[in-house]
Amino acid sequence: MKVVETIGLSKTYVQDFLGVEYGRIKVRFRNRKVEALKDLTLSVEEGEIFGLLGPNGAGKTTAIKILMEIHYATRGKAYLMGRPLGDLRVKRRIGFLPENPYFYDYLKGWEFLDFYGQLYGMPRGARRARIEELLHLVGLSHAANLPLKGYSKGMNQRIGLAQCLLNDPQLVILDEPQSGLDPLGRKEVRDIILRLREEGRTVLFSSHILSDAEMICDRVAILYKGELVDVGSMNELLSAKTEQYELVVSGLAEAEIEKLGSGARRVLVSEGQALLIYGDEGSVQEAVRRTIQAGGKIESMTPRKESLEDYFIRQVGGGARPRSKGGAA
């Protein structure tokens, strides 16, 4: 089942004459329209972790805002759980955590969760039990009676996660859940996301931290300047074959290194060590053999596969055209 489906979703921000609705992106005086999202068509299947990736200003948050009805789409349609947006029955089964969440800081932790539980229409008893369970899950049991004012950024993110799980949602939408967190916090969020999938929930999240996404996503969509560049599973997007080999050697004369470097893509020399990068397996094996012959020492030899980051730089940084415009490609 398609849990999330968007068809040709577009959003154009127009500066309001009363000065209320500025687009997210800085607009020049003469250019008052900003196309934040162009013809986004994708779908998220049940039970998968779907990553919405892209640099800042790519339209990730805009897409999520439209799905959550914080903004309305200029064109296009979107469906959640097979129903058009705005269906309250669907909203009962969704959890949402916005980017850099900020909550009512005059409320205590449990008061806040209790208030949101009321909005879900949960009965009193169920609310209490669920809040206790969730505070335990996100590790905030000790802070339940502290006002949110005193929460650190990480605690804020965690109480945000708790509020989006209150209703035991089938679909969880997280906007930049790991931004602003330290490595430990990022790992915790990652673990929670993985756990959500184990519990059979669908997770849609956006991120610009690619390494985090790489580790947990089943499928990703890559956005750039409001357009969908590519979508697919990790294996489909990244070439499985080894991209390059990095060889670090030491104890060689400069002339020897120069000779080795003739077949390499790049050579970096520093403090008696040399980093040589080769494009194919044959030449790296040849280099290793010659180093040993010349009495040099092999410090390390690493085959490097393409990471999402490399892919990203190749696609986006290299000025690639988005797929939709590339015709049949």
Place this chain on the structure above:
Amino acid sequence: MSGQTIDSASVSGSGGRRIVGLAVLLIVVFLLFRTVLTGDFKQLFGSAQTGLSRQTIRFNTGADLLSLLLLAATAAGLVFTRIGSIALNTFREAVRNRVLYFILFFAIILMGASVVTRQLVYREEERFIVHLGLSCISFFGLMVAVFVGISLVYNELERKTIYTIVSKPIHRYQFLLGKYFGLLLTVYVIVAVMTFFFFFVMNYQSRITEEKIDELIYKVEADGLYTLQENAGWIRTSYLLKSAGASALRAAQSLAGFAHGPVTQNIMIVVVMYCLELMIVTALAILYSSFSTPTLSAVFTVLTFLAGRLNEDMMRLAENLMKKSMELQSATSFADLTLSAQIKIRLAEFVSLVVPNLDSLNVTSKALYQDTMQVWRYPVLYSICYTGCVLLISILIFRKRNFK
């Protein structure tokens, strides 16, 4: 899956709750209209008695029962509906905001200061105190509605707390109405506290006079001379404390509508009229802040309030324009007037229609200079209708808005 069971339970639970909420709303509306339509509005606040000093507690079974029902219905509405949840949370936010206490602090200082300032007034002290107190209630009530009210809605957008609210299964209109009722609750609580303190000051001052205290602390000797009693200080202090306690009790009674003198009766009516006025002003604050920035909203709201207070003048202008142009152009009917005169008159009429008629709700001078007062149904109906229209427009604007 456990998710399924909780989900379905909450669905059926909220269905039942919706019916309860709707029923409560209907009852409230019915009662409001009944009260307004079945006669004297005064009845809600007990029956008038004579003499400020005489303590009479009178129950008016019909009115009291009705007020209790209204109170219960409001409470149920707050507890059982989602609008109520948001309203209570809004109230909580306002109550935990320091600005509110500053406003309240100044109001109480100003009213309390009348103990001193009354001595500057030559004659008609009571009227002076009443005027000062009422102005305080009106002004600071407006301050709360404008400054606390506007920041409450704006904060929600600015700090993006609205994001998570919108993702919950509630309609946007429920959010806006929740904000409105929460704000109104805050304003009314503040008005009630100020009124209580006002009654307290009035009562206290009527009890504490130089003569009374002298009577207590001096003893008349056999030779007709007065001598100070030994424990005069203690007698004085205990009398002051006793009076304060009695005044507080009496103030609470007056506020609840059980014991009225002619003055408190009139003041209570004025305060109720202020409440109606604030109902409109709060709705306007919500309307403006639903599409504009806080500074602009505050300016708009205060300006509309001032325009509203001058509304009768606008009406008079329309009338005078009509009369004058008729005379000048020696016309017999409106249709005979020149087009420009017609446009002017219609414009003045239009403005006085659109701008809230707060003038008709302002009965302060009548309360001060007349012994008995009449309360009409018209202001109540007018306020409810006007507020309804303003809220409807706010909802229409808010419904399709992109949040920043």
